[in-house]
Amino acid sequence: MVKFLQRVYVYLIFSFLYLPIAVLMVYSFNNSRSRGTWGGFTFKWYQGLFYDRTIMGSLYSTLIIGIGAAVIATIIGTLAAFGIHNSQGWQKRLVMNLTYIPVLNPDIVTAISLMILFVFTRLRLGYLTLLLAHITFNIPYVILSVLPKLRQLNKHLYEAALDLGATPAQALWKIVIPEIMPGIITGLLLAFTLSIDDFVVSFFTTGSGISTLSITIFSMARQGINPKINALSTLMFTLVLVLLIIVNIRQGRDQKKERADKGDPKKQISAYPADPSGLQSGFNRL
Amino acid sequence: MKRSSAMAPYLLWIVFFTVVPTLLVVYYGFTQSGPEGTHWSLSNFTRFFEPIYLRVLWRSVYLALISTSICLFLGYPAAMIMAGRAFTRKNALLLLFVVPMWMNFLLRTYAWLTLLERNGFINLILGYLRLPSLNILYTNSAVVLGMVYNFLPFMVLPIYSVLSKIDRRVLEAAQDLGANSWTVFWRVILPLSLPGVVSGITMVFMPALTTFVISRLLGGGQFTLIGNLIEQQFLVVGDWGFGSAISLVMMLLILLSMALMSFFEGDEREVSLW
Numbered sequence: 434m435v436k437f438l439q440r441v442y443v444y445l446i447f448s449f450l451y452l453p454i455a456v457l458m459v460y461s462f463n464n465s466r467s468r469g470t471w472g473g474f475t476f477k478w479y480q481g482l483f484y485d486r487t488i489m490g491s492l493y494s495t496l497i498i499g500i501g502a503a504v505i506a507t508i509i510g511t512l513a514a515f516g517i518h519n520s521q522g523w524q525k526r527l528v529m530n531l532t533y534i535p536v537l538n539p540d541i542v543t544a545i546s547l548m549i550l551f552v553f554t555r556l557r558l559g560y561l562t563l564l565l566a567h568i569t570f571n572i573p574y575v576i577l578s579v580l581p582k583l584r585q586l587n588k589h590l591y592e593a594a595l596d597l598g599a600t601p602a603q604a605l606w607k608i609v610i611p612e613i614m615p616g617i618i619t620g621l622l623l624a625f626t627l628s629i630d631d632f633v634v635s636f637f638t639t640g641s642g643i644s645t646l647s648i649t650i651f652s653m654a655r656q657g658i659n660p661k662i663n664a665l666s667t668l669m670f671t672l673v674l675v676l677l678i679i680v681n682i683r684q685g686r687d688q689k690k691e692r693a694d695k696g697d698p699k700k701q702i703s704a705y706p707a708d709p710s711g712l713q714s715g716f717n718r719l
Numbered sequence: 720m721k722r723s724s725a726m727a728p729y730l731l732w733i734v735f736f737t738v739v740p741t742l743l744v745v746y747y748g749f750t751q752s753g754p755e756g757t758h759w760s761l762s763n764f765t766r767f768f769e770p771i772y773l774r775v776l777w778r779s780v781y782l783a784l785i786s787t788s789i790c791l792f793l794g795y796p797a798a799m800i801m802a803g804r805a806f807t808r809k810n811a812l813l814l815l816f817v818v819p820m821w822m823n824f825l826l827r828t829y830a831w832l833t834l835l836e837r838n839g840f841i842n843l844i845l846g847y848l849r850l851p852s853l854n855i856l857y858t859n860s861a862v863v864l865g866m867v868y869n870f871l872p873f874m875v876l877p878i879y880s881v882l883s884k885i886d887r888r889v890l891e892a893a894q895d896l897g898a899n900s901w902t903v904f905w906r907v908i909l910p911l912s913l914p915g916v917v918s919g920i921t922m923v924f925m926p927a928l929t930t931f932v933i934s935r936l937l938g939g940g941q942f943t944l945i946g947n948l949i950e951q952q953f954l955v956v957g958d959w960g961f962g963s964a965i966s967l968v969m970m971l972l973i974l975l976s977m978a979l980m981s982f983f984e985g986d987e988r989e990v991s992l993w
Contacts, residue, residue: 436804439800439805443805449871450819450871451819452834453827453833453868454827510729512725513726513729515726519725528730531738534741537977538973539925539926539969539970540929542969546744546966549959565736569736637953647825650825650826654825654828654829654832655935655936657832662826665826670822673821677818
């Protein structure tokens, strides 16, 4: 009985989380523009989506900025993680504390401080400023994903490679980088996700004419309800769901293989779809 | 793995895009420019302590506190049940909990517009049930609802991860020593889960305090929060000095509450701020 009530409680919480999304999805197929009536099944909002120049344009900018910022942030961040890992004392503490500033600062403060900087330096607000801003808030998450991998790395591996005749560059490329690759990939994906999801920083650092998907959604939502947004939400949600399922199946398969290889009977728990530490820190930015 | 050269691009980046902007905010916050030039002044801060703006600050803190409490009271039992024995497939359960968070934040907030508006889904259902309609869109209640909806997982996940790590044998030991389930909860489970509770509170309170999107979309124009005030100063009024001063006050508020929280949380974090 207690168990039953407990389950009911959790299901209620889940319906609270999913109901709005479900309603949104159902209305995206509603032929009538008003919410009170069901005017039959239609795909017209989806078609409208693809012919809407603003939406398609902002999708394009979102992807360009997201990919660009993620790649650059991953390069700078990975290098920085090497540097931080190998430094000590007050230098390390100073750099780490500075790294935490964009993570801990409220989004809006990061946004206005960057906006002041860009206007102050007379940079024209647009693609470039968006890219710079996104790289800035992405780098810390890359560093925080790569650092734990560097800490786990057996430092004798590098020395062994040198002893066996590898040049430092070879040892780095063939030994160290492959070892920390999972951290780099997590950082890259996290950075990309954060970029795509960001609204506040983009809103303040973009110029006229250039808008990301989030900004477009905001300006459409401010004018009230628009069935095209429902269609867009449905597409984005389905995409995320499919990606998560794929990642989870892959992870499950890897773990099964690992367990079989090691003969480890203990169940390995992966609570989160991606790296838990990365995701946890990602929450702060939402 | 050279030391300084690997870090060089990042150091430059920090200086240009973190340190300099922060200093610029401080500069604008503490100066006043008039026709006779720019001079140091505290007037932006004294202005913030005028009653109208203090009311905005108070409303933000108040709404954030309410949302955080609701999240705690809804989320703690949920986390406890999920960590307990009622469910066997915990990974799937957690995944289900995380999935809505991967949807764009704006879309999640926007979804409530469809539900709450006058002819919206909730009133449709209420109408079928012949219950009076609910008109809370563009009020404080809608803002709180939006905050709870968006930030509830931030409360549940940290509490869950602490609770699921509690050694069952500790609970059994307490029961063996004669504690009933209430005593076990109050004297053992709750104290052990406090770090999770504290980080949950922090993770809900901070974004709730600083949001300007939720209040803008669900609260309508008349319910300004501190985030909206900052946005207005920069994008509408163009008073950067005042906007910077409010931002500095907000940063101070956040730092204070984080210091308070880390005091309760104990020395668990690897790297602390300052």
